[in-house]
Amino acid sequence: MYLQSRIWTYGLFMVACLCCSSLLIDASNPVTNPEEVKALWAIKSSLIDPCGNLSDWDQGDPCTSNWTGVFCYNTSLDDGYLHVQRLLLLRMNLSGNLSPELGRLSKLKILGFMWNNISGSIPKEIGSIASLELLLLNGNQLTGPLPEELGYLPNMDRIQIDQNQISGPLPKSFANLNKTKHFHMNNNLISGKIPPELSRLPSLVHFLLDNNNLSGYLPEExxxxxxxxxxxxxxxxxxxTRIPANYSKMPKLLKLSLRNCSLQGPIPDFSQIRSLLYLDLSSNQLKGTIPRDRYSKNITTILLSHNRLTGAVPSNLSVSVLPELQRLSIANNSLNGSVPSSIWQKRTLSGMGKLTVELQYNKLSNINFTSNSSIPPNVTVGLKGNPLCRDSNLARFCESETEDKNYSQNPTNTTSVCPAQACPPPYEYSPTSPVDCFCALPLFVGYRLKSPGFSDFRPYRYKFEVFLTSRLELSLYQLYIDSFTWEEGPRLGMHLKFFPVYDAENNTHVFNGSEIQRIFDIFTSWKIHNPDMFGPYEFISFSLMGFQKDDDANSPSSGLSKGTLVGLVLGTIAVAVTLSAIVTLLIMRMHVGKYHSLSRKHRLFSVFSFQQ
Incomplete structure (x- = not known):
């Protein structure tokens, strides 16, 4: 009996010690906050995932098991747990609904479900995530109104909910978003008036609500x-309603686009806005004459077509006054008199690209030059539907509508001198590499300028390439613009290819995982602050053919750090030791049972011998 007691006491002591050691290891290796783990499970259960992109959400811990789209803080917070910092589920063919449990991700900074098929409404519980900075829900099928609760997020920088079916009014509570710079809500069903209270927003930079059902008046505030x-x-x-005259006093305005808004009255004088690049007041009911005051010398686009404007074409639209002008559209009005040739004279000396002048369907009677050869080759003039087209010398300007055949650009074959068989798919020759026939695996990025300040991208292409590569800390030759196309908006869509640096010593032809992670983080954190002329951007897609997320601990789908890996190893050791203790205890129990059996047999044998 004494031996049995000692064995059991010893076994229990070993188990207790090993369990304590396991707890100590767990304490030094925090895991995800349990409330957030439950929230993630609820989020997954409310989604439909036909491609199985979230299949790893059933394996291990979110922050230490590399759950797809889950990115955590590198260290634990005051409660001793790891927390989800970003939830990014970009273009994963997800449908279903957004779970109210999103509100339990209390430390979240970026919430992104861009370019999926998610329906239902935006949960009001998101308004409880005080740390939230970026709300990225664009490109889905969300319906219902905008929750008032979103207006009480103190750290919100960007609300991006465009290209959904969101309805109802703009909440007045949005006037509390003092840190918000970007309202991107275009292409929805938002209705009602624009609350004048929004004029109190001190940080607002971009206000994009085109293609909605807004009504009422334009807030003068x-x-x-x-x-x-x-x-x-x-x-x-x-x-x-009229365009408020005060709109001509906005000190930093770069782009004013009020196309097809049922506006009446005169065109205000915009000469005081020295930074204005793009003005679109087309397809309204504006009356009166075109203001003769000078526009910004940097303006690229003036669109006043499809109104009720009268009078002459003013000389302030000349290339000498507006050297950066790319497109002037004053078609479909009632303008009369002569067309001043100063609009395009000396255009060849300006050093800029193409100029398109649209004057169709007015009452213009003549052009004040004697020969149509005075129009430079890089200028396109449309005159169809004017009385002056009776002049046979102007027939070539009156036959068809103005059209820019270079509205888009497709990739060009720059590798025909390289042997095709030496660069098998998915590898490609880098068109811009300083090394001839450098074969590498490119990173594909879908990119779109949502509200550019120009009409012709070609003169700005090089500047864009320099800007983007510098923000990404890449060499200029690593970027190749595969194609660009103007889309409805107008918005400029691009297909970009990024190639790794040529490394002859290590014979490198692919990006490593950490570099992919770094580029991905810059794009999805919206850390690229575009220069004025490029405006805000959209991140459409991100892929590397043949790249697997488990190839590197720092891949775009990874949330692992070195500390986490150490924790995983220690946790594995703790589990192994604990299991060993249990096995040891079972073996000891078997030995105790065997001892009892032998003792009983010995006593029985002794009794039998004595009776004999």
Whole structure:
């Protein structure tokens, strides 16, 4: 009996010690906050995942098991747990609904479900995530109104919910978003008036609500916004109201786009906005003459077509006054008199690209030059539908509509001198590499300029390449613009290819995982602050053919750090030791049972001998 007691006491002591050691290891290797783990499971259960992109959400811990799209802080917070910092589920063919449990990700900074098929409404519980900075829900099928609770997020920088079916009014609570710089809500069903309270937003830079059902009037208070650069409200119905004269006083305005908004009255004088690059007031009911005051010398685009404008074409639209002008559209009005040739004279000396002048369907009677050869080759002029087209010398300008055949650009074959068989798919020759026939695996990025300040990208292409590679800390030759196309908006879509650095010593032909992670983080954190002329951007897609997320601990789908890997090893050791203790205890129990059996046999044998 004494031996049995000692064995059991010893076994229990070993188990207790090993369990304590396991707890100590767990304490030094924190795992994800349990509330957030439950929230992630609820989020997954509310989604439909036909491609199985979230299949690894059933394996291990979110922050230490590399769950797809889950990115955690590198260290534990005050509660001793790891927390989810970013939830990015970009273009994963997800449908279903957004779970209210999203509100339990209390330390989240970026919430992104871009380019999926998610329906239902935006959960009001998101409004409880005080740390949230980026709300990225664009490109889905979300419906219902915008929750008032979103207006109480103190750290919100960007609300990006465009290209959904969101309805109802803009919440007045949005006036509390003092840190928000970007409202991207275009292409929805948002209705009602723009709350004048939004004019109190001190940080607002981009206000994009084109293609909605807004009505009422344009808030005059908006001109007081000190940092507003883009105001884009095309294709809404403001019921015949006028453009507030105060809009001509916005100090930092780069782009004003009010196309097809049922606006009436005169065109304000915009000469005081020295930074204005793009003005679109087309397809309204504007009357009166075109202001003769000078526009910004940097303006690239003036669109006043499809209105009720009268009078002459003013000389302030000449290339000598507006040297950066790319497109002037004053077609479909009632302008009369002569066309001043100063609009395009000396264009060849300006050093800029193509100029398109649209004057169709007015009442213009002549052009004040004697020969049509005075129009430079890089200028396109459309005159169809004017009385002056009776002059046979102007027939070539009156036959068809103005059209820019270079509206888009497709990839060009720059590798025909390289042997095709030496660069098997998915590898490609880098068209811009300083090394001839450098064969590498490119990184594909879908990119779109949402509200550019120009009409022709070609003169700005090199500047864009320099800007983007510098922000990504890449060499200029690593970027190749495979194609670009103007889309409805107008917005400029691009297919970009990034190639790894040529490394002859290590014979490198692919990006390593950490470099892919770094580039991905810059794009998805919206750390690229575009220069004025490029405007805000959209991140459409990101892929590397043949790349697997488990190839490197720092891949775009990874949340692992060195500390986490150490923790995993220690945790594995703790589990192994604990299992060994249990096995040891079972073996000891078997020995105790065997001892009892032998003792009983010995006693029985002794009794039998004595009786004999």
């Amino acid at each position: 908006f001109f007081k916004l000190p940092n507003l650069e883009i105001l884009q409200l095309d294709n809404n119905n403001f019921n015949g």
